[in-house]
Amino acid sequence: MIIYGLQQVKRFYTEKAVLDKVDLTIEKGKTYALVGENGTGKTTLLETLALLEAPQEGTVFFESEKVDFERDLTLLRQKISFCMQRPVLFRLSVFDNIAYGLKVRGLKKENIKEKVTSISTVFGLSHLLAKKALSLSGGEAQKVALARSFVLETPIILLDEPTANLDEASIRILEDLLSEVKEKGRTVVLATHQLDSAFRLADAVITLKDGQVFPHSYQNFFSGEILQGEGLKTFRINEDVLFIVLTDKLGKAKVSIDPKEIIISKEPLRSSARNCLRGRVLSIIDEGQKIKLTAHCGVRLVAQITYDSLRELGLNPGDEIFLTFKTSSIKIY
Amino acid sequence: MDDIGNSLRKAVDLIFSFDPDLYFIVWTSLRIVIASTALATLAGIPLGLFLALKNFRSKNLIAAILNTLMAIPTVVVGLVVYSFLTRRGPLGFLGLIFTPAAIVIGQFFLALPLITAMVYSTALGKEKKILKTAYGLGASPLNALKTFILEIKFPLLAAVMAGFGRVIGEVGVSMMLGGNIYRSTRTVTTAIALETSKGEFALGLALGFILLIVALSINSLVSFINYRIEKA
Numbered sequence: 145m146i147i148y149g150l151q152q153v154k155r156f157y158t159e160k161a162v163l164d165k166v167d168l169t170i171e172k173g174k175t176y177a178l179v180g181e182n183g184t185g186k187t188t189l190l191e192t193l194a195l196l197e198a199p200q201e202g203t204v205f206f207e208s209e210k211v212d213f214e215r216d217l218t219l220l221r222q223k224i225s226f227c228m229q230r231p232v233l234f235r236l237s238v239f240d241n242i243a244y245g246l247k248v249r250g251l252k253k254e255n256i257k258e259k260v261t262s263i264s265t266v267f268g269l270s271h272l273l274a275k276k277a278l279s280l281s282g283g284e285a286q287k288v289a290l291a292r293s294f295v296l297e298t299p300i301i302l303l304d305e306p307t308a309n310l311d312e313a314s315i316r317i318l319e320d321l322l323s324e325v326k327e328k329g330r331t332v333v334l335a336t337h338q339l340d341s342a343f344r345l346a347d348a349v350i351t352l353k354d355g356q357v358f359p360h361s362y363q364n365f366f367s368g369e370i371l372q373g374e375g376l377k378t379f380r381i382n383e384d385v386l387f388i389v390l391t392d393k394l395g396k397a398k399v400s401i402d403p404k405e406i407i408i409s410k411e412p413l414r415s416s417a418r419n420c421l422r423g424r425v426l427s428i429i430d431e432g433q434k435i436k437l438t439a440h441c442g443v444r445l446v447a448q449i450t451y452d453s454l455r456e457l458g459l460n461p462g463d464e465i466f467l468t469f470k471t472s473s474i475k476i477y
Numbered sequence: 478m479d480d481i482g483n484s485l486r487k488a489v490d491l492i493f494s495f496d497p498d499l500y501f502i503v504w505t506s507l508r509i510v511i512a513s514t515a516l517a518t519l520a521g522i523p524l525g526l527f528l529a530l531k532n533f534r535s536k537n538l539i540a541a542i543l544n545t546l547m548a549i550p551t552v553v554v555g556l557v558v559y560s561f562l563t564r565r566g567p568l569g570f571l572g573l574i575f576t577p578a579a580i581v582i583g584q585f586f587l588a589l590p591l592i593t594a595m596v597y598s599t600a601l602g603k604e605k606k607i608l609k610t611a612y613g614l615g616a617s618p619l620n621a622l623k624t625f626i627l628e629i630k631f632p633l634l635a636a637v638m639a640g641f642g643r644v645i646g647e648v649g650v651s652m653m654l655g656g657n658i659y660r661s662t663r664t665v666t667t668a669i670a671l672e673t674s675k676g677e678f679a680l681g682l683a684l685g686f687i688l689l690i691v692a693l694s695i696n697s698l699v700s701f702i703n704y705r706i707e708k709a
Contacts, residue, residue, distance in 0.1 A: 196609050218617040226613030232606045235628055244624075245614035292614065302613075 177342030180352035231289035405473035484682030513584030525596025546590035551649030595636035
């Protein structure tokens with residue numbers, strides 16, 4: 145089921161478009177990582193998803209209905225919790241901050257107390273509940289803000305840089321919570337700089353660049369399982385495709401292969417590289433400085449090559465090729 | 478220097494003489510100032526919030542006008558209000574000229590731009606993040622506004638105190654609209670003007686000290702309440 149549908153959404157401040165004709169669908173129950181450099185529109189996109197600001201152009205669909213930003217959206221917004229980047233804590237106690245969303249939803253006092261107590265235990269905030277929120281350190285404040293969002297148990301959770309200011313232990317708590325949330329079928333969109341955690345947690349990665357969405361620009365990103373082979377371990381994507389990997393891990397994992405690390409040849413290469421797959425050229429795209437070559441070899445793999453190599457190899461779509469890469473070029477999450 | 482020492486002593490003497498005339502003057506001043514500040518607060522806070530939170534085209538123009546009005550001489554405000562309230566003016570039939578109510582009206586227009594402008598500039602920087610946070614947690618517009626006001630309550634209070642400061646020390650409006658009538662519209666500041674014009678510098682200065690003491694007491698009271706609220 146699709147929860148969000150964005151059609152040609154445009155948001156701009158003054159002249160510059162922050163979101164430029166974004167088309168995007170978000171499916172229920174999935175976790176999305178929103179990645180991209182600073183100032184590429186991640187926060188603006190999250191604010192649009194949080195139904196906080198109307199796009200100047202385009203349409204936002206929420207639960208298959210067109211969102212009318214002129215109307216009071218409180219009831220729709222109550223299905224979403226949004227934890228902002230560098231969150232603002234209210235001039236209240238830690239307890240009242242965490243309880244805020246529950247209070248505005250009109251929950252009973254005992255109920256609020258129970259929920260706040262339980263989420264504070266998860267985040268290790270129990271000893272701070274009576275303290276003034278504004279007296280907390282950056283990391284503590286971030287945890288309060290996250291607890292304030294998670295306590296609401298909304299079907300949709302939007303997080304803007306949730307790991308900023310958090311120490312390793314807290315990041316693990318957050319990741320555990322996110323997998324728990326995912327098991328419960330809730331939808332998560334999180335903007336992050338930390339690609340490792342993005343890939344580890346997410347079902348899909350949305351890449352923003354200059355206000356535009358590139359759904360597949362994190363190329364060669366696969367989910368699968370690491371199996372113990374004879375001697376070496378293999379990463380199995382599907383029946384036909386296996387990569388040889390070097391890792392301590394076993395079981396479910398995600399991997400990515402840098403397109404620059406893939407060598408293209410017309411004959412199988414005899415080399416030290418452990419992975420050599422046979423495939424066919426699907427497309428060759430001129431990206432200015434370099435050539436993006438997409439091949440199919442059971443899965444879709446993207447390689448980046450130079451003009452010279454393209455000319456030398458004389459490649460055309462449909463040609464048979466071999467794709468070779470070292471185990472060390474496979475990044476495992 | 479002698480004058481100042483003398484007048485200080487005189488001020489203390491006056492305070493402890495429990496002179497009914499003096500206390501009546503102080504009471505008149507306080508009454509008028511509290512009424513005008515309260516009215517200007519009631520109008521200025523919503524107005525400032527409205528300016529900050531709503532997007533419309535002439536916003537910057539209004540802000541510029543407010544900032545200009547903050548600098549307007551008190552006598553000019555007095556004069557404008559006078560032309561309305563005078564017996565032959567459009568509101569003359571109300572019979573308000575030379576009453577405490579007339580001073581309240583004049584001081585209201587004196588404090589309003591200041592309070593509005595301060596509320597506006599306080600709210601403008603913070604509104605986005607606080608409101609977004611509240612909405613992001615599911616607050617209704619009314620709840621979000623309530624949260625926002627509570628979040629900026631200290632700067633709001635500062636705006637009100639600035640308004641209070643502007644009117645308690647003014648003489649132009651009080652003189653022009655009140656007329657410095659004994660036992661009716663004579664305020665501390667108009668009394669100072671009168672005593673000074675009679676050559677009673679020490680008495681004028683003493684009244685000045687009393688005015689400062691009153692202002693200090695009220696400011697301290699507000700800070701104390703603030704502190705108690707913050708600690709609670």
